Amino acid sequence: MPPRLPSRLPTGLPSRCVGAAAAGLACALAFEPLAWAWLAPIGVAGMVLAVRDLSVRRAVLVAAVFAAAFFYPLIWWMRVVGIDAWILLAGIQTAWLALVGPLVARVQRWPGGPLWVAAAWLASEVARSSQPFGGFPWGRLGFATADTPLAEALPYVGVHGAGFLAALLGATLAAAVVRLRAPTDGTSRVRRGARALAPAGVVALLVALPVLLPWRDVVGLDDPGADHAAGTLRVAAVQGNVPGRGDDVLVDVEQLTRNHVDLTVDLAERVETGEVAPPDLVVWPENSTAVDPFRDATVGAGIERAVAAIDRPVLVGAIVDAQDPGQVLNQGIVWEPGTGPSDRYTKWHPVPFGEYIPLRSGPLTAWVGRLDLVARDMVAGTRETPLEVAGTLVADAICFDVGYDDGLYAQVRRGAELAVVQTSNAMFVFTDQIDQQFAMSRLRALETGKHVVVTAINGVSGVIAPDGTVTASAAPRTAEVLLADVALNDATTPAVHLAPWLGRAAVWLSAAAALLLVVGRVRRRRSRLVDHGAPPAAPTRAHEPALQG
Template identity: 50%
Template sequence: MLLRTSLALVAGLTLSLAFEPLALPIVMPFAVAAFFLSTRGLRARSAWIPGLGFGVAFYFTHISWMRDSIGPDAWVALATIESLFYAVLGSVTAALHRRRLWALWMAPAWVTMEVVRSGWPFSGMPWGRLAFGVVDTPAAPALPYVGSVGVSLLVALVSSLLAWVVVARGREQRVAGGASVAVLALTLLPALTPYDVEETGQATVAAVQGNLPGPADNILFDSQQVTDNHVQATIDLADQIAAGAQPEVDFVLWPENSTASDPFGNAAVNAGIRSASAAIGVPILVGAIVDAGPDHVLNQGIVWDPVTGAGERYTKRHPVPYGEYIPLRDYLDGTFGKLALIPRDMLSGSRKTPLEIAGISVADAICFDIAYDDGLYDQVSRGAELLTVQTSNASFIFTDQIDQQFAMTRLRAIEAGRWLVVASPNGISGVISPEGEVVATADPRTQAVLVEQVGLSSDITLAVRLGPWVGRSSAVLTGVGLLLGLLAYRRSRHSPAPGGVLDENPEDEVLP
């Protein structure tokens, strides 16, 4: 067990290298294959140990940025919870190893684990999904075909077949090698036949990065000045357009927390938005914290028209538990530690239709929303022509989190076959093509305005059409595999052993 757990620990650390800051995706299939091998031959009731070792090594390293930005207590708590999912996966894969074609059962089990932990408990934590590491690899063009969940499935399948090559012998090893090459070729085939998304129009969009006064990692240090920075940057852009130094824009994108005070209750904030809107003469998608009664707030993107004022709104669908709301608040001391910084809970949004901004259908996402599949899938499938992301990564500005999130943002552009514009108060802001290319970006911790012409499209990629069905199918397959194993085990316990004696220790319980 010590050797297996050591292998799992090394594999977990290796998998963390696939993501930012090092971003070495080549290690992914080897790390995941080593995980599968670490549970082979174990009983399910003990295979959770190397599974937990893998999870601890991977997840504590992968989200180490949380230790310094949010706090060591939150880092330990979240990483521990996520590590437990890999422990459960360890037991599941140990049971599935008993199947005849065990290598084909591993990938659906891995994906099922990723999907479950991405939505539970509370709103889940998608960070660390295999697909989030492929954006700069030849596997990225598969995203519009099968989606992020499908790409995770393909990477996990290549990994399990690689593990099969390691343990197989003779003719079986040749079969395993051939299967590995075939699946790898299937994964890379879209690089030769890129998904064709027809462009139906163009627009010019400005993304404003207003920057923060004082400490670069504290949006609340002077929230009024943050708003003023975005107002002034927008007015300056209007002056440049009037002078012919910049092209006219269709709309302006402000980031999340560009107004951290309710623009309907704070007169200074309201006046600032109206002055910026009047100067630029086109709608601004404002990022605002809006009061929702004495106990709740809303994190919203508000379409602010220069004539009619505030209009359509997108509300953040996935507030961060213990960061933006406190689950089980009635049972916790709200004055303990950093919980005291969350006096009101942020409510979740449920909008599924895109925003209409200057005649353009826009799918919006706010910060961590970009890590989840549902919001953008819903809006793109209902006609969104362009993607926007309003984010506020100020708390993480000195960490690797901003690079990890930006990689996910690029993935969403590829997956949906859409141009994507992202605005952040102090980084990372950028404009991304449907191929995942960063065509413009602003340096972190600076004030900048990105003005770019982007394409519009109404085509819906196969990935968006598939939606959650790849994950659901993986869950069904995993359940079937475990059920078949249980039935085989029960038959073996009730079948006469040689000499007419029931075999109390069936061979399939512990593999040699």
């Protein structure tokens, strides 16, 4: 272990908790609606300093304060589902980061401490994005990097790598603060400052490396049509709007589908008059049919009418009954003119307790009465190949799928040339959730090097270029059709292959670090027992007379 550096940091637990709370709030402000991304590394640095040298219990407490100040404001939008749901979900996320506190408290003193801290942070993101019940990916630091220099690294290391670099930057800042505040050891202030800023040079090199490497030309990221051209596709993204107040897709399901039908038919009339060029593909959002179009004759006839009018494939977002009457599917269905439904994608990540009830027969259902409103469980999809539509391979993601890596990565690795995100978000239309999710779609465009077309039922819809630029968008609570010519690109960026391994490596390294700390703690306890000697044994009699009966 390196020698201990006195930090002159606040040692009182209350002051550390206050600092941790401020740092957590800073991390929350790095995301939408403010998106002050520069606060994310500062927030991480504050958390690292707040837990420095604390015992396990105190580190857990301080890290929990930080995490609560981070997650509770970040997902305040969850209150529209229920205050209890907001408290529970944010509490689960808080627990994951709290568990990392003791690890961060110790490994920051190791050689290469900032790297160990960044690995621990990424490991916590991997864990909470997968557990429990599929996890929850909101608040990953990589999702706050679209408009920062770290965005240059996204095509190479993905959201995992960008989050790692943001955490590394924060941990390095914390290390520099500790060195600058340490009592002088006779070295000059200039030399101490240079020593403190040395780790920042490593971070700067890691951030600049992707820009300097020639991979951009190899994978055609500067010009998506350079070496991996697959032509262009004219896409129409339909945002039909939700009847009534706009936050309940079930208030009038027939009118909801009719809104999308009418906009598509109107588009067909504009094409016929020569006002606009015909699209190659029309995309409707998730829940554009909130009932099964194969069982509801009115809804099915409406879709057929729209497809016949535009005479192009329409990717319909539909709720479809499963074979089991207690289950349902959330699908993107390619509806072809003349032949009807063909290729389908099923949502990979249904929302637990919102779209399906884990442990439905358990006591939780009895305790939370509103869970009865989820009458049927949504079944998760497993498709890994992109949809074949209009002669193009299209990667689909439905709503919260965009926050997870697995589904999109699988489709991109198998040749997807374009990505679409079909989403509803009607329940959250008056909250910041819709902006946070749209930001995730921008990150997906950057890391995959592909156009991403987002169709939301009533906002936010948009077309995103491979560099993250939003080239067209529709405001929330409006009915609009976005028309855009998007470049097709069958390139696979390094991020799609490397990012999952970065996550696994962070988990393995953090587990190994935790194991080393536990083993070291056990050895130190044994050593102290040996140094102080074993307690004397109680005297015994060598010859005890036998009892006489």
